[in-house]
Amino acid sequence: MEKKICPKCCSEKPLTEFHKNKNTASGVVSRCKDCTSEYYKFQRKEQQAYARRYYMSHKEEAREYYQNRKAFLKKERFVKMLAKKYNLSLMKYDQMLLSGCGLCHTMPGDGEYYKIDYCRKDGGIRAALCPECYELVNTLPDLPKVREYIANTPYVQYALTLAEDDL
Ligand SMILES: [Zn+2]
Ligand SMILES: [Zn+2]
Numbered sequence: 001m002e003k004k005i006c007p008k009c010c011s012e013k014p015l016t017e018f019h020k021n022k023n024t025a026s027g028v029v030s031r032c033k034d035c036t037s038e039y040y041k042f043q044r045k046e047q048q049a050y051a052r053r054y055y056m057s058h059k060e061e062a063r064e065y066y067q068n069r070k071a072f073l074k075k076e077r078f079v080k081m082l083a084k085k086y087n088l089s090l091m092k093y094d095q096m097l098l099s100g101c102g103l104c105h106t107m108p109g110d111g112e113y114y115k116i117d118y119c120r121k122d123g124g125i126r127a128a129l130c131p132e133c134y135e136l137v138n139t140l141p142d143l144p145k146v147r148e149y150i151a152n153t154p155y156v157q158y159a160l161t162l163a164e165d166d167l
Helices: 033-086 090-096 131-139 144-152
Strands: 003-005 012-014 018-020 028-032 115-118 125-129
Touching (some): 018 033, 033 090, 090 125, 115 131, 125 131
Antiparallel strands (some): 003 012, 018 028, 115 125
């Protein structure tokens, strides 16, 4: 049986232990099968290590990108909902929130959107409320502070204009 020495592991092996290659005089590649597979294993490991290093160094960037994207989509959904359900532009919503929640006056956090206190019958809007106050107004209308809020905050009709829609 014909044999050949692998230059990598320096051992003499039968030609069947080498991958075929028509372009060489011997008809096989120079390194033995074992050394070839070792080489590819090493390559794969290197690639994985590189990918891992790349991921680690770009993790923050990627996270920020996805968070921004999420926040953007959330805002987009909110703006659409405002227009569709309340006939309200984002500008009007922001104006409504200049002094915070209509009842407790806290400001919404970053990426947080308050609820709209509105009249189901005629679509008039009273104010934007934080989730807690929205709950109070809808469940405990006899609470003194809720009563006061209801008495002092009239429903307003907002008409969405085209110009506002562009904002
Ligand atoms: Zn070898
Ligand atoms: Zn509130």
